[in-house]
Structure formats: structure tokens, C-alpha cells
Amino acid sequence: MTHFTPETPDQVREAVAWAVSEGAPLSVRGAGTKASVGRPINTSHELDLSRLTGITLYEAEELILQAWAGTPMSEIEAALSARNQRLEFEPPNYAALLKSDKGAGTLGGAVAANLAGPRRIKSGAARDHFLGFEAVSGRGEDFKSGGRVVKNVTGYDLCKLMAGSWGTLGVMTRITVKVMPVAEKQRTVLLATDDPETAVRALTEGLNSPYDLSGAAWVPTAIAARSGLSLISGQGSGVAALRLDGPGPSVEYRCEKLRQMLGVHGPTDELHSRNSAGFWREIRDVAPFSASDDLRAVWRLSTAPSEGAALYGSVMALPGAEAFLDWGGGLIWLAVEGAGDAGAEAIRTALQAHGGHATLIRGGADLRAAVEPFQPLKPGVRRLTEKIKQAFDPSGVLNPGRMYDGV
């Protein structure tokens, strides 16, 4: 068991080159906060990027930040917030959800997992803010792609490929991301409703309005009741929530308009700055399933927003099921009993009718070995996926099998 903790990109390359020459696969990680996501992998060696840290360039006026991949998200967020900026993809902190004590993870991890928060519907995921990187391929060679400017189509967009590849294609050493100014003001319009169909209809109306939502979620009664915010727990009902952010006068105006529009569906209310931020943090971090005694398996389902309510209805039949919606109905967070296949087959069968994919985000190692945590691939995509793995990591030394068998 070798545990590499490189402090320079050259050391990363040497470690990978060693792994290649020895045929000794590595498990690649940042802070390890998401080590329990994906198929369990049997590697006796670990490449730990948590000491490859530091912000190497931050130009607030150019809206870019560059840092070593192991830089803690807390450090990045502190630097940004000192200049009143943020990562627009609203990276979640799954520490509590995944029962990890390692904080909010690293920048490399956020990108490799292609994280996204509720603002995904408006501003995109990590992939959409990821401008460039330097990495070591599974061949033990340095390579880079992208740049430090927002607009760039020079060569293939390998950033997209690295985002969401969970360390199976290359070890990113340095990352450049786009940053954005923090909105002046935020508010959330609440609509009390227990019915997921009404909720999705209201969210759709909001999203299809000119009021420019940056969040559109729904929690059922039981989940609302557990909220840390009295304005939510006190509703005594499920709650659809629609977030607005932007300049002050604009937010006030849109808030009023949206309440008028949604009033036909039931009573509305609003959350202001701190409460609004608190609520969306709960949604973002999957707080409803993050209690320390909550041992259920947790799935993340991405589907067409219009299918959200129907899909919610079908998965709620599973034992111990509880769920809430984000992304206007397009994202379902589902907790179920971890016994058997934790609903894997039922969930994926239900998804076939609606389109999309399901990922097991929380589950014991046995469960993750028994079911496919990542959505099984259709043959054409499967073939390309294997060939891409082969192109970047021909000896399979980087997180082999973490996403799929043979990948």
C-alpha cells in the first residue's frame, strides 16, 4: 500500500508513471469527501491530491480563478467571497450527506464530479464554468486543454470530458474556472402545496415566465417539517420554492409579479436574503437526507422536468421512500431503504419511460458492488466510453472500474 501525497505536478506525473510501469492501479482522490460514490475499487495504492494546493491566479475583473486541483473548496470560496464573487454553479457540500468529516472537498473533486447546485437550471454545472486544466494522463504524460479565457474553441473541449469523469481519465493538477459576481439581492417565493403535480406546474410557469428564476424546487410536507428554517417547517404543508436573484429593484419587482402569477395555485409567501440562502443551502446539500441517523440509500435522478411529478409518483412506491424535487422537476433526490438492490431496478425501469439517468450517491460498499451506481450505458455510448478510457488510460491505472466495469 503506497499512499502518494504529491505537492507538485511533477510528482503527480512520477506517481502515475510508476503506477503504469508497475501495473499498479491507483485510487485518485482530492480530500476524499466523495470516496464513497461509485463502484468500490480494489487498488492498493492511493494518489492523494490534497497537498497540491493553493490559488495560483485570481483576477476578479477578468472573472477567472486558477488553482491547484487539491485546493480546498473552503479556501476558494473564502477568496472569492472577499471580492464579492462566487462559483456560479453553486457547488454543493455533500459532507453531511456522505457522512464524511473532510469538509467541502477540493476544487479538483468538484470538477471531476461535475457538481451542480440548484442554480444549474440557469447557470449550468461545473462543466459550464471550467475553462482549462493541466493534467497527467493514465499514460503518465502531462497534457493540458482549454485556457484562461471564457471564449475558446481551440481544439477539442477536453474540459467537458474531464468534468464528470471521476478521475478515470486523467489526474487534473491545475484548474481554471470562471467566477461571477454575487447577485445584489435574493428572494424566494413560496407556494404551499402538497401535490407534486401542482408544484411542477407552478415551477414550470415560473421557469417559462420572464422572471428569470435561479432555483425551482419542491419539498413535500414531511421534508418541509424537518427544515431548519421556521418559515419552511411552519408551513404545515409541502412547499414549492422559486428563487430570484439580481439587482435589488429587479428582485422586488419580479417577486411581486411571481406571487401574483402563482397565487391561483394556493397561498404564497416569501423568504428574504438570509432565510432564502439558508433554504437553498438545504436543497443544494441534500440536507433532508443528511441527518446522522439517516442510513437510507440516496439516489439522484435527472429527467425531463415535465416528467418529474410522474417519476416522483412511481419511485415513491419503494420501501422507505422519501423524495424532493429540484431543477423545476428535472432532478429528484430520493432516499430509500438500502436493503436488496435499494430500488435500482425499479428506478431504472421507471426512468425508461421518462428519459434520463439515476446515480446512487449514497450506499454501502456491498450495495455499490451489487448494483451499478452510475446509469448503465446503451451499447453505442458504452463502446465510445470504453474507447475514450483506452485513449486516456490504456493500462487502467486511474480509478479503474469506479464508474463502470472495465472503465
Next chain:
Amino acid sequence: MQMPEPDRGAIARREEIAAALRAIVPGEGVIVDEDERRPYESDGLSAYQTLPLLVVLPETVEQVSQVLRYCFENGIKVVPRGAGTSLSGGALPLEDGVLLGLGKFNRILEVDYDNRCARVQPGVTNLAITKAVEADGFYYAPDPSSQIACSIGGNVAENSGGVHCLKYGLTTNNLLGVQIVTIDGEVIEIGGKHLDSEAYDLLGVMTGSEGLLGVVTEVTVRLLRTPETARAVLLGFETSEAAGDCVAKIIGAGIIPGGMEMMDKPAIHAAEDFVRAGYPLDVEALLIVELDGPTQEVDYLIDRVREIADGCGAVSQRVSESEEERLTFWAGRKAAFPAVGRISPDYYCMDGTIPRHQLPKVLTRMNELSSQYGLRVANVFHAGDGNLHPLILYDANNPGELEKAEDFGSDILKLCVEVGGVLTGEHGVGVEKRDLMGTMFSEADLQQQQRLKCAFDPGGLLNPGKVFPTLHRCAELGRMHIHKGQMPFPDIPRF
């Protein structure tokens, strides 16, 4: 421009290949006659022309699949083509290659407002998507200046941008799915109406791949609700530094305008002479800043932008008071290319991106180059995101002037890279910037990109000669040089 050595055998078999393709695409869909091939000999980069081996215009995905399978099995090269507006020669034909035109794929298949998306065929023009949904209050955000002509398939292949991309992202940020056909004829669905990929982001990889990885046969784009209102401000400055400073301060104040464009004096004059947009003629730099959103927001932000502009020494300010006036402000900018085309027999449009704060340095250096080469240059600039479009004015009838313009162009692009920028912001590498790739990437970087190509197209049959300066065989790229036991790693900390 050196293209890969043509396959004489394929050229000799033209009639035989045509017959085989006619069996797949009947009727007029296979073009062999030289005069009829002529219109396809170049794209928007008209300095380069090559007559294709033949042209095939399929109408169904099944036909595309069969054409590709035939070419794959017979080792024949294929160049996909949308509307042929590429400015980098991406759709430049090969004399030994089949030109696969997607022009007949011109239907909008589905508009789905509940999911805010539309499913369209690749030959649909960019503008046609917005036209189909605007009466219902929606639009498709990326808006290349060529939007009346360019196809959405071409937009995917080039990851095209436009004025609105500062706020709403490029093509890649506005797609949900594509259907592609790989060179061996397999039809693959990527994405759908949901967000993000279950595995590797093949949608992201396909976008901007310049027709080298697969043929796009269907696209699912995101639709956005049309903002309540949009207003534009025209700001004139005595120096480009002051204009650049104003751009930085607007963004620094947390304002991301719907569009923020800059023009220099030669571009302002050319545009004003052409469309009479009412631009001030005595300024060195002009900014068009557009704010869109709810009326309250737009009015509020316009006031803030004007304050900032005052602070930066703007010598003229005009706010659009009507939709008509706003469109007039834009008319000059949108017609900048043809406007420059009126003052010079030929022009060559460049497309580098730079970190914004490098603008003064780059403009100064560009002026020096301009006198050095003896060629004039006009600049239009997506100022908000640092994407420069210098237009080099030349006359192709003067011997040697095209070459001079090209050399000037490459000097500009090298300069962009030198100051921390990139070779192309939205027009693509194609053949035009192919040989400059080495200024931005190491051989190892380029080889890794080509390995990705090998995963999709191991025989290198799709659009060869584009993007990569040197072609390698996939077998060669796949080779590993392993030095067992020799890897020194004495200093890697571990526990």
C-alpha cells in the same frame, strides 16, 4: 496550405463511388457533375477552394448511416457540411473525399415548452429556431452574426458564439442532446431533455469538434424565455484604453450585460457609412452595451452603466428609447463585416481571444504590425469576453497581398496566445489555424487530443487535414513507452 496527400485511387473510382452512393441516396442526391460541384468548393473562408470528389445530400438518418458505413468500409474520406459559412475552412472539401451536405435536414421536429427545448434537424438555420418560437415568447440564445444562414449542426460542430454569449453562454451551454452517426454508420443518442450526462460528457465533446468525431443528425437545444425588455447604450471614448477600462468596471460592478461590443475607429466609420446607425465619428472606440431583463432591472442597470461610463470619461452617450432605435444601434455592429467589405476589395477576419486587460497592449502592437505589413485593420470586439475580430483589409488582385494578410493574421493570433489568450474564440481551427496549434499546445497535448479522435474515428476518415497540424496513425498514438523500474520518484511524499 498543405493538405494530406490525396488518395489517387479514390479519385479514379469517382464514378463507381457515385453509383454506390446513388443506391443509398436516389435521385438528385448525389452530385458528380463538375459544374454542380463547384458551389461547394469553399466555405466562408473563400481564399481556399477545392472541388470535392463528389457531393452527397442525404435526406434521412438511415441514409447518412449507410453513406458513412460505405465510406468506412471503402476507406473514403468524408467532409460534413452544414451551410458552409465556416470562417476557418472547416467545411473545405477534399479532392479525394465525399462532401456530406446536411442541407436537406431542415425540419424542426418538436418544440417542447414544458421542458423549454426544441428538437431540430441539423440543417435548420440558427435563426429559424428563434423564429419558430418567438411568437410564443421564447428564443434560442446563441446568436452568431451569420445566424440567418448558418446551420445548427454547424453551430454544434464549431461551438459557435454570438453577442449574447457573454450572459447566456456559447452553443455548448445551450444544448441538451444530439444524435450522431459515427464513421462506421452507428447511430448514437447522446443526452435528451434532461440535464447533464450519466457518464462521460459526450455532448460536450461533440460540441466544437469541427466535424472530426461524428456527423450530427439531430440537436436538442434549450429555449429561453424572451426577456421583458432590452435597451442598449452607445458609449463613445477618446481612447480604446478608456473603453476597455469601462468594460472592466461594468463587470467589476457585478453587471453582466446581455451584450457588450466594442468597435475601433475604422470599424465605426465603415459601419456608419454603410448603415447610418448614428454612431459618433469623432471617437476612437465605441461600446454598445445592451441590458436585458425586466423593465425595472434594465432601467436601473442602464443608470449604473451610464454612471460608470461617466467615470471612465465617455465623451458621448446615447440610450435607445425604442426597440427600433436599439436595433439601429446593433445594425452597424451586425453589418460590420460587409461594411468593411465595402471599403476594401477583400478582408480577412481573425478571431483570437485575450484576457481583457491586455486589450491596449494588443491594439498598440496590432497598429505596429499594420504599418509593418502596410495593410489596414479594423477591429470589432466581443469586449465582454475578450474575443477580438480584427478585419485585415487587403486586395487579392495585388500579387502577394493575400499571403501578407495571412502572415499579419498569424502574427495577431500568436500575439493573442503570447498575452495569455487563445487562437480562436468561436470560428474554429479548421485549416486556417491548424498550423498555429503548436503555439498553444505541446506535441503531447495535441497527441492526447488525437487519441480522442481515434476513439471515434480510428481510420481518420472524418474531415482529415483539419485542426491538427500533423496526422498520426492511431496505432502509433496508442503505443506506450514503459520504462519499468526506471521511474524515479524519490521525492514524492507519502505515508
